[in-house]
Amino acid sequence: MWETLLNFIFPPHCPLCHAYVEERGLWCPHCLQETLKLQRLPLKVPMQKAIAEAWAFGVYRGGLQSIIKALKYRGRRSTLPYIDTLLRAGLADKQLGHILAAVDMAVAVPLYPAKEKQRGFNQAELIFKNFLQAADIPLTRQLVRLRTTVSMYQLSEQERRQNLKNAFAVTAAKAVTGKNILLVDDILTTGATLHECAKVLKAAGAGTIYALVLASDHR
Numbered sequence: 375m376w377e378t379l380l381n382f383i384f385p386p387h388c389p390l391c392h393a394y395v396e397e398r399g400l401w402c403p404h405c406l407q408e409t410l411k412l413q414r415l416p417l418k419v420p421m422q423k424a425i426a427e428a429w430a431f432g433v434y435r436g437g438l439q440s441i442i443k444a445l446k447y448r449g450r451r452s453t454l455p456y457i458d459t460l461l462r463a464g465l466a467d468k469q470l471g472h473i474l475a476a477v478d479m480a481v482a483v484p485l486y487p488a489k490e491k492q493r494g495f496n497q498a499e500l501i502f503k504n505f506l507q508a509a510d511i512p513l514t515r516q517l518v519r520l521r522t523t524v525s526m527y528q529l530s531e532q533e534r535r536q537n538l539k540n541a542f543a544v545t546a547a548k549a550v551t552g553k554n555i556l557l558v559d560d561i562l563t564t565g566a567t568l569h570e571c572a573k574v575l576k577a578a579g580a581g582t583i584y585a586l587v588l589a590s591d592h593r
């Protein structure tokens with residue numbers, strides 16, 4: 375009843391072109407096809423030691439970039455049903471099947487606690503929560519961020535390493551020993567953050583590490 379009324383007052387629409395769609399959270403087929411670009415990301419040689427494979431659902435530009443920014447910086451949880459639809463379409467793609475079957479648990483790249491408190495959530499956890507539930511993979515908090523790090527866009531390779539050094543730790547090594555882990559994050563740019571998280575998990579005895587992000591600037 376409420377849903378019917380709501381749909382009458384605010385008809386469900388595609389998040390990008392605003393064409394009417396059947397249900398809230400759905401995209402029009404054209405925009406979904408344009409946005410969902412599931413791809414395996416190239417990793418630099420040092421990263422390949424820690425991360426077996428890294429995948430992104432789309433490119434960090436246009437509509438997907440706006441959706442991520444709206445969630446992350448303006449706290450717009452109304453974007454989540456659209457993200458869910460996109461991830462589920464990716465899940466149906468089967469390319470990720472071997473990874474989802476191989477992992478024991480998922481871990482989101484953690485925020486510094488004060489930052490998470492200020493934002494009210496960890497965006498990576500919100501983004502992947504329903505997807506992981508559908509894939510029957512537990513989302514666990516095996517990593518903590520020990521200090522804040524600065525934005526890495528302007529930094530050199532060496533400054534990046536310094537910036538991330540000792541930034542992460544596992545909460546309990548016993549829980550990750552021998553486990554295959556899916557690291558999730560909202561975006562991958564240099565991959566340095568995911569690499570650092572993977573190294574920390576590996577050092578604690580984790581098995582194979584995979585990385586999955588909503589968007590990457592690789593195209």
Ligand SMILES: [Zn+2]
Nearest residue numbers: 388391402405
């Ligand atoms: Zn559309």
